[in-house]
Amino acid sequence: MAEPVLAAYDVVRQFGGLKAVDGVSLELFTGEIHAVIGPNGAGKTTLINLLSGDLAPTAGSIRFAGREIAGAAPEHIARLGIGRSYQRINVFAGFSAFENCRLAAQARLAHGLGLLRQARDVRTLDEAAEAALARVRLEHGERIAGTLSHGEQRQLEIAITLATAPKTLLLDEPLAGMGTEESERMTALIAELGRDHAVLLVEHDMDAVFRIAHTLTVMVDGKVLESGAPEAIRASAAVQEAYLGSDETPP
Amino acid sequence: MRAMRERAMLLAAFVLLALFPLLAGTFYLQLFAKIMIMAIFAMSLDLLVGYTGLVSFGHAAFFGIGAYALFLLSPQYAAASLYLSLPAASAASAVAAFVIGLLVLRTTGVSFIMVTLAFAQMLFYYVIGSKALGGSDGVYIYVKPSPALFGWTPVSLDRPASFYYLVLAALAASYLVLRFVTRSLFGHALLGIRSNESRMRALGFATYGYKLAAFVIAGAVAGLAGYLDAAQFGFVSPDLFGWRLSGEVLMMVILGGMGTLYGSVLGAFALVLLQDGLTDITRHWLLPLGLFIIVAVLLLPQGIGGLMRRTEKAHG
Amino acid sequence: MSDSLAFFLIQVLNGVQEGLLLFLVASGLTLIFGIMGVINLAHGSFYMLGAYLVYAFTRLTGDLWTAILVSVPLAIGLGVALEALLFRPLYRRDHLYQVLLTYGLILVLEEIRSLLFGDDVHGVAVPAFLDFSIPLKDALTYPAYRLFLSAFCLVIAGAMWWLIRYTRLGMAIRAGSTNREMVQSLGIDIAWVYRAVFALGLALAALAGMIAAPVASVFPGMGNDVLIVSFVVVVIGGIGSIKGAFFGSLLIGLADTFGQIYLPQLSGMTIYVLMAAVLLLRPAGLFGRAGAA
Numbered sequence: 001m002a003e004p005v006l007a008a009y010d011v012v013r014q015f016g017g018l019k020a021v022d023g024v025s026l027e028l029f030t031g032e033i034h035a036v037i038g039p040n041g042a043g044k045t046t047l048i049n050l051l052s053g054d055l056a057p058t059a060g061s062i063r064f065a066g067r068e069i070a071g072a073a074p075e076h077i078a079r080l081g082i083g084r085s086y087q088r089i090n091v092f093a094g095f096s097a098f099e100n101c102r103l104a105a106q107a108r109l110a111h112g113l114g115l116l117r118q119a120r121d122v123r124t125l126d127e128a129a130e131a132a133l134a135r136v137r138l139e140h141g142e143r144i145a146g147t148l149s150h151g152e153q154r155q156l157e158i159a160i161t162l163a164t165a166p167k168t169l170l171l172d173e174p175l176a177g178m179g180t181e182e183s184e185r186m187t188a189l190i191a192e193l194g195r196d197h198a199v200l201l202v203e204h205d206m207d208a209v210f211r212i213a214h215t216l217t218v219m220v221d222g223k224v225l226e227s228g229a230p231e232a233i234r235a236s237a238a239v240q241e242a243y244l245g246s247d248e249t250p251p
Numbered sequence: 252m253r254a255m256r257e258r259a260m261l262l263a264a265f266v267l268l269a270l271f272p273l274l275a276g277t278f279y280l281q282l283f284a285k286i287m288i289m290a291i292f293a294m295s296l297d298l299l300v301g302y303t304g305l306v307s308f309g310h311a312a313f314f315g316i317g318a319y320a321l322f323l324l325s326p327q328y329a330a331a332s333l334y335l336s337l338p339a340a341s342a343a344s345a346v347a348a349f350v351i352g353l354l355v356l357r358t359t360g361v362s363f364i365m366v367t368l369a370f371a372q373m374l375f376y377y378v379i380g381s382k383a384l385g386g387s388d389g390v391y392i393y394v395k396p397s398p399a400l401f402g403w404t405p406v407s408l409d410r411p412a413s414f415y416y417l418v419l420a421a422l423a424a425s426y427l428v429l430r431f432v433t434r435s436l437f438g439h440a441l442l443g444i445r446s447n448e449s450r451m452r453a454l455g456f457a458t459y460g461y462k463l464a465a466f467v468i469a470g471a472v473a474g475l476a477g478y479l480d481a482a483q484f485g486f487v488s489p490d491l492f493g494w495r496l497s498g499e500v501l502m503m504v505i506l507g508g509m510g511t512l513y514g515s516v517l518g519a520f521a522l523v524l525l526q527d528g529l530t531d532i533t534r535h536w537l538l539p540l541g542l543f544i545i546v547a548v549l550l551l552p553q554g555i556g557g558l559m560r561r562t563e564k565a566h567g
Numbered sequence: 568m569s570d571s572l573a574f575f576l577i578q579v580l581n582g583v584q585e586g587l588l589l590f591l592v593a594s595g596l597t598l599i600f601g602i603m604g605v606i607n608l609a610h611g612s613f614y615m616l617g618a619y620l621v622y623a624f625t626r627l628t629g630d631l632w633t634a635i636l637v638s639v640p641l642a643i644g645l646g647v648a649l650e651a652l653l654f655r656p657l658y659r660r661d662h663l664y665q666v667l668l669t670y671g672l673i674l675v676l677e678e679i680r681s682l683l684f685g686d687d688v689h690g691v692a693v694p695a696f697l698d699f700s701i702p703l704k705d706a707l708t709y710p711a712y713r714l715f716l717s718a719f720c721l722v723i724a725g726a727m728w729w730l731i732r733y734t735r736l737g738m739a740i741r742a743g744s745t746n747r748e749m750v751q752s753l754g755i756d757i758a759w760v761y762r763a764v765f766a767l768g769l770a771l772a773a774l775a776g777m778i779a780a781p782v783a784s785v786f787p788g789m790g791n792d793v794l795i796v797s798f799v800v801v802v803i804g805g806i807g808s809i810k811g812a813f814f815g816s817l818l819i820g821l822a823d824t825f826g827q828i829y830l831p832q833l834s835g836m837t838i839y840v841l842m843a844a845v846l847l848l849r850p851a852g853l854f855g856r857a858g859a860a
Contacts, residue, residue: 073452075452075453075454075458084453091447091450092450093447095443104454106436106439115432115437116435122436160450164455357846357850361606362802362850362852364606368798369799369839377836494791498608501666501667501670505667509663535678535681538678538679541671541672541674543671545668549668
C-alpha cells in the first residue's frame, strides 16, 4: 500500500495528570476517508489539535510524508497542505463569507508579506474564493459571516478550509447541528472530497460515518479501542459495549 | 458610493488645511502644525491598534527616538540637513521598533500592553539618567533643520507657514503610505490577525512576521512625527517617551474610531483642541478630560469615526 | 561580622523589603488580571491613595496605626464602589477600552489628589516605638521600621496563601477566569467573587502605600513608578499567579537594589533587562500558564 500522507504513532498528550490522548496511532491515505468516532471526552478533538499543530505531543511521533512534524507550528503544518476545520465555528465574524475565503486563499500565496498587491494575484484569490463557496453551495457570499445561520456558518467553515487547497483534510464534527437536508449535502461533499484527498473525519453522526468512511477508529478515554473496516467495527462486541454507557447509539 | 464620498471629503479637508495659512495667524499655524504632528503619530498607532489589534501602550518610545534623533544629528549651532536627518530619524525608530518588536510580540493581550509600556519606560529612565542626552531637564535644538540643497535654501522652516506646509506634506504622505499598506494584501492579513489570529495561523499565515512588520512600519511613522515635533519648538525632553504621551495618542486613536486612519486624524484634532480649550478654564483640566474619557468609554463603544459611520448607514 | 558582610546584609534586607512591599501591589494587580481579565492602569493610583489617606489621617489623629485602621475600610469601600460603577462594565469589553478608561481614571485621581493635597512632597512620621535602629557593626545600623515592613508583608503574604488554599474564595481564585463555568458550578456567585477580588486587590495596593509612607514619602506621581514596576513583576511572574508575583517581586527587589550598587551604569534598567530575558526565554512568565493572555 502507498505511504501514509499523515500519520500519528503512539502519540500522547498530557495535561497535568490527565492523558487526553494516550498512545494513539493512526494513518491517513489519499483517497481514503478515515473516521474517528467515540464518546464525548474521548480525546478526538485533542487528536486533531495534535495533527494540526495547535498542540504539541507530550510523546510519540507525527509524520507527514515520512518527515517528522511533531511540535511544528500550526502555520508550518498548514503550509504542508494540511487543512483543518473546527468543531466550534471559528470564522472571521466581521468579514463577509467571500472575504473569509479570500483571506484563506491568500494564505497560499508564496511570496512575502503581500505589501505590494498585484492585480494578477487578486484575481486568483477572487476565483479561489468563488470556487470554495461554490463547492459547499453557499450563496450570497457578500453576507457578513456573523449574520449567517448556523448551518451556513458550518458550510463557510468548510469553505475556508477548502480555499487553501489542502491535500489533507482534518474535519472536526462538520455535521454538528445541521438539518437533515444540509447534512446530506455536506456528507456527499465530504465523500466527493475523499476521492482525491486524505480525510480525517471526527463525527458523531453515525449514519454519515458508516455511509462514507473507508476506515474507522474508535477512541475511548484517549486510547484506540478498535480500528478497521466499518463492517468489522459495527459487528464488534467491544465497540457495542463501549457505547452502551453514552448517548450515541450505533446503527 | 461611500468610497467616493469619503475621498471627496478627504480632498476637501486637505484643501482647507492647505488654505488655512492664508487666514490664520502664527498662534493657530503653530497649533495646527502641532495637531497634524499628533495626527501622524496617531495614524501610525492606528495601524497597530485598529488594523492589527495590537494595543501598544508604549508607542511614545518611537516618537521619542525620532525626536532625540534630530538632537543627535543636529550640529550645535548649525542646521541639520532636512533630507538626511528626517529619513535617519525615521529609520532609527524603525530599527528600535524591530528590536523591541522581536521581544514584545512574543506576548499577547494584557502582557503585550504591559511590556510595551515597560520598554517605553525603560527608554524614559535611560534618557533621564543620561547626561549626554540632557537628562530630566531636556535639551535644546538651537537651529531648525534646513531644506538646503547644494547651498540653495528654498524656504526657511523658521517661518511658521513654511513649517506648517512641511508638516501638512508629511501628513498627506504618511496618510497615503499607510492607506496603501492597509489596502494591500498585507493589510488584509493584518485585519485577519486582528479578527482571529489563531485561525490565521491555522491557515498558514506566519502571523509573527506580519505583526513585526506592522510594528516596524508604525514605529517608522511615529519616528517621523517625533522628528517634526522636535523640529517645531527645538526642545526635547524625556516626557516624549512617557506613558502620558502613549496614553494620549492611544486616546486619539480610540476616540477617533479605529481602523479608518482619518479617524485618528479627527481624534487628534478633537483631543488637542479640547485640551487647548480646557487649559484656558482651569489648571486642573486633566480632571474634566479624565472624566470625559471615562464617560466616553462607558457610552461610546465605537469612537467618533464609528459614530460617523453609524450615521452614514442611517442615511444609506 | 565583617564590614562588607554587614553592608551586604543591609542590601539584602533592603532588596527583600522592597520586593515584599512590591508583592502587595503586584499580587493585587495579577489577581485582577487573572480573575477578571481586566488590565487596570489605575492600580498605582490606589497605592498613592493609600499613602495620601494615611498622610491625612496621621495629621488628624497624630498616630499612624489609627490612620491605617481608618484608611483600610475606606479603601475597601472605595474598591467596592469603583468595581460596581466603572469596572463591571469593562469585564466583557476589549482590553483597549479597559486601558482607556483606567487611564482616564488615573488622570481623575491625580487631579483630585492635587486639589485636595496640593503638589508638595509630604512626609509621614515613623511610629515612635518603631523609630529606632538595630546596630549591625560599628556605625552600620538598620532601621527597625523597615524590618517591621518586611515582617508585615510576610504576614500578609501568609494570610493570602491561607486564603487561597483554604477558603471558597481561594478556590474560585485558583480556578481562574478561564473556568467561569466551573466556579459557578461550585455554587459560588461569580459577581461576588469579582467584587471581592477587586476590593482585595485595591486594598492591598492601598495598604502597601499606607505602610510604606514613612519610608517612601508621599508625593505626586508615586503611583506611576510603582505601577510600571508591578507590571514588570507580573510579566516576569506570570499573569494570575500569586506565586509568580511573590518570587517575581523578590527578584525585582533584589535586582533593583543590587543593580544600583554594583551596576550603576545600567542606572535602573536592570529590571527591564530581566524582563527582556524572560520574554526571550519564557514569554508566559516564570509561573505563567502558556496560552493565558
